[in-house]
Amino acid sequence: MAFFRAFASQLAISQHVLQKTPCAIAIISRSSSSATDLKSLLAEKIQEQQVYVKSFREQYGSKVIGEITVDQVYGGMRGIRGLVTETSYLHPEDGIKFRDFTIPQIKKLLPKSPGGNEPLPEGLFWLLLTGEVPSAEEVRSVSKMWAEKAEIPPHVVTMLNNFPAHLHPMSQFTAAIMACNTESKFAKAYADGVSKNMYWEYTFDDVMNLIAKLPPIAATIYKNLYRNGSPISAVDLEKDWSSNFTSMLGYDNPDFTELMRLYISIHSDHEGGNVSAHTVHLVASALSDPYISFAAGINGLAGPLHGLGSQEVLEWLTELHNDLSSDATEAQLKDFVWQTLKSGQVVPGFGHDVLRRTDPRYTALREFALKHLPDDPMFNLANNLYRIVPQSILALGKIKNPWPTVDGLSGVLLRYYGMKEIHYYTVLIGVSRALGTMASLVWDRALGLPIERPKSMTTDGLMKLVGAV
Template sequence: MSNSIAIDFLHNLAVLAEKNNYIASELYQKHNVKRGLRNENGTGVLVGLTNVASVQGYKLEGNIKKPAEGKLFYRGINVEDFVLGFQNQKRRGFEECVYLLLFGVLPTEEQLAQFNQLLDEHRYLPANFTENMILKIPSKDIMNKLQRSILVLYSHDENPDDTTISNVLRQSIQLISRFPTIISYGYQAKAHYFDNKSLFIHAPQAGIGTAENILYMTRPDNAYTQTEAEILDLALVIHADHGGGNNSAFATHVVSSSGTDTYSSIVAAIGSLKGPKHGGANIKVREMVLNIKENVSRINDRGILKDYLWKIIKKEAFNQEGLIYGMGHAVYTKSDPRTSLLKGKAFELAIEKDRVDEFNLYKNIEELSLELFKELKGDSYDICANVDLYSGFVYEMLNIPPELYTPLFATSRIAGWCAHRIEQLVSDQKIIRPAYANTCLTEKYILLQERA
């Protein structure tokens, strides 16, 4: 088959596949299917129980969804209080956050020190892994490289399929420790082999924690400021979990319920997070802001900026999807607590980097978008900036390349994934198996030689 014939054949097959896989919207209504596992009032369908994290963004009065200030709890502790606790003591918080999510309690000073040492002992990759798995098989996509690396780590595990909690905990701690190393080396390989940049492979350092190791291993000179380390640590903390219903955590529950190994469960979660509707939103914000800078003559002029944001909403600008990326959330209505935490620290970093004008652009996008949605939908309409509005800007100020934005999310969220996996194994051994209604009509089998 010639190349042109093959292309035409594949095109025709694609048309056929699309035609015969389409299910009309009215059929979903007819069968009372809750698409996206959402109720008609926008709330999520209750499919499980969790003690790991709780997301509160509205109140229910009967069946009516009422806006409320957003709150996020890790093991019952308000994340805002948790962050205030370690920041006031000038400590890093992510490792303490991991401990809390995995074990359900706050560590003592001695327990935290021992846990930090345990994480440090596992940050190194197996012998020859970096050369054979990462450098010899580089990938343009670091999430893809992360998935493949996790699957190969299965082969380095002497007891990979044991799902006892002690073994799963060992695997979880090893993976949490190694994620920063894998994404850092994966990026270095990508930058070298695809972007013709110099190759830097820095060994992880003991005693500096997850956030500082990421900065240390991704930068050629290993240098970073205290403010940079603090804001990246904060970003890791506020992204560590978001309840059992978020797409990647739910994927972890679903796959873990089958009784499979830890590596397969985590790879499934990474695959979920890789999707632009889940883990890639901050990249969309960055693309939108770049578009605004290119098309708004004076970005600090709120009137001109508001006019352009209105064009974006009307699908006349940017990608014609009518979305202000970084605004709105599936659960939060009045506020996203992660946004206020990151926004305050982002301002500190903007001062240090002499980028306050750019910070004000993001702040104006937030404020003007709120005005526009009120004008469009009425004063009673509630929408808030989500954490993605500022997280991409923070990573940009940290000189973290966009290819690492979602892998950084994964490096944080694996703490929650592992906690949810353990919870599934301990509490509910029943395989998750929801129902799908079949809408296909019964057909007779036709012999090959009789088919048209």
Template sequence: MFTSVDVTTLSNRTNCSSLSPAIPSSGDLDVRITAAMLDTGLRGVPVGTCTTSFITPEQGLHYRGYPIADLVNHTPEQLMHLVFMGSLGSPSEVDGFSQVLANRAGLSATVKMQISNLPRHIHPMSAFAAAIRFCQWEYPTGDYHKDALNLLAKAPELAATVIRRHKGCEPLSNAEAENRSMGYVERFCELLVGSEACTTQFVEAVKIFHKLHYDHGGGNLSMFVAKAVASGHSDLYGSVIAGMEALAGPLHGRANQEGLTFVQDILEKLGAAATPKQVREEVQRRFDNKEKIVGFGHAVLRCEDPRASILYDYAANHFPENPLVKMALMLRTEAPKVVCKKASNPYANVDAISGTVLAAAGFSHAEYFTILFGLSRLVGMTRQIVYERCEARDGKGVPIYRPKYVYKEG
């Protein structure tokens, strides 16, 4: 049982073979690199191993061998334990892990002051990255395990404080900030909007969003960048900052923000009484004009993203009369009929609906969606950095990343 702040057991809990038979084979890794594969962003090129998650074309995301669709009813703390420790854990183990985080939570007056001095005109993700830098200065240990837990523990207050500063809200009171008796996501929500505005509906929506974004294989851009920086023996904080800057791009973490904007634009143009035929025709018009159909298609999946399916079901059950939800549900059925003319997978991915769910639940500030994404993705990112630095290759760690580039006369 994880009953203290000792983190040495982390490195002994990565074997997930007993959790589920759904562990993919590495297959034939005798890959032949051809000229056609150059300048394609390493897409599909094997470069390493990942112990926390994988994606299959048919079932999508798996945490430690479990399909995400089988995990939706577990608590955030159970899934954090699964990703971080390698098992869903007994109630006492999960409680012990949660207590470890609670013991390490809280921000110093120095860090709070530094955040309060951040300019409000910068992008929220730049502010979030800066706040992680402040933690690097304030709480360095030089130990990847300890730094991972420290950052994960402080992240809810860190993210909430950054958003409140950026929005121009009053700083949190000491009493609010020091209350660590609630769950991980509940604490973030209350720190973000205050106890009076923190509705059950809002908390539940953020919980689902949070659980679906912990990890997504080892090769997505933010994860790859963070681990590449760590391979040069940068500390955990500096590596995560690089990963968060990668996540901030519109082709990656900011896609959920663009997904909501896409739904809003079509709703504004067609109106709440739009028919499926009108929606399909509008998508077709945009498609013909080579405009991006945000939230549809996926590089790996050959079905609707199971994370999207979970959120669509949640939205339909909890916000059936919300105009944004109605439009998103129509896009779910109509957009693939257009996108299929070009994409091998025309179905919805998680970005098609995640922003709409947050907006329907009362948090319509799309500019902060990527911080919520980053808060969740810290779970997998910190754990994967620990693996590559401390556990891979029998504890020797992954060498510094050094892919080969071929000279091209330009």
């Protein structure tokens, strides 16, 4: 943040603007907007940030910020700094930082439900969009807005109810989101020739409508596949977003609702380079509407290398539990882990490309489990592995980060509360990931980011470039 403060001084941005927030986005007076009007507040911040970014690019646009190796070109562009994502940043030590706030900070600072202890996702969405920690009143305004906009279009309900039972829940989720684009205000405004300066406003309207409809879409899929097509409960305008969601799913345990608030918040964003977030950004850069763009990202999330982590961890833990039982000794656990590693497999839920310590999302879930399910056999098994697996992986001498990721516990917790349908878990991540990707999309449009079009090369061309031929 020292860079941003120094740079802001160069640009003659008033010092009081930057002292009120830990993130780069400027904070200005709210006197011109009502206390709970998210769109008006965002409009103020967008105007300030547009000036901020324009000035930065004018002075530093030609500055080189890094070099690219041949291995990076072949290796999925890993580590290449080539995107702007305003909402979050993955720090190798602190983990994901939402507008520069760590997970422990958001757990402490964001508003909770009455009597609850976990952050409300509506509050995190407000933070991702504005850079400000919202008040309880502001969060309630978002909860109410999403409840009011939750109704699914009739043709989408008909489509969901006519899908065959063998169609994967992620395929159903994607198709339903796509079909909702009949409601797109952005698509209509673009067709009517709206000014580019107003793209973000119609995008914001679509984003709010889309996020509102995700819980009933996801719950309808769940009920059709796993609860004999029983109807979802009606939306309660007095409930928060997560509470309505768990009610629609058919769960009435308040602890499960608390888990869902935490789960959605910590899965909401993971900077812009992961497959789902990048896909949303890429497709939206062609000015596809938010529904189509988010559906594209969900297709990326459905891939086994991206969104199936918690499922794979739970399957592996179940196999371990069945082989050794819940009271396995430390020596038996170590032997099982070594058998997995020696067979050329990875231990699911351990190791991360960027993080260099335990994923703070895992820590948040572990704290929840220690409080709510300390005696659960599967949690105790996972908790014992937390002590054993890193040392075993480090002994191989090849992995920089052997520590557990969020996937190491998320499935265990869902299973404990009765959600044992592992193929559905990725849908929950999809609902969560809407908060970050859609907040980013609003800012993509506000800043006028262009269509994404990186340059590709043939192997022969790359060899000539580096002097190999």
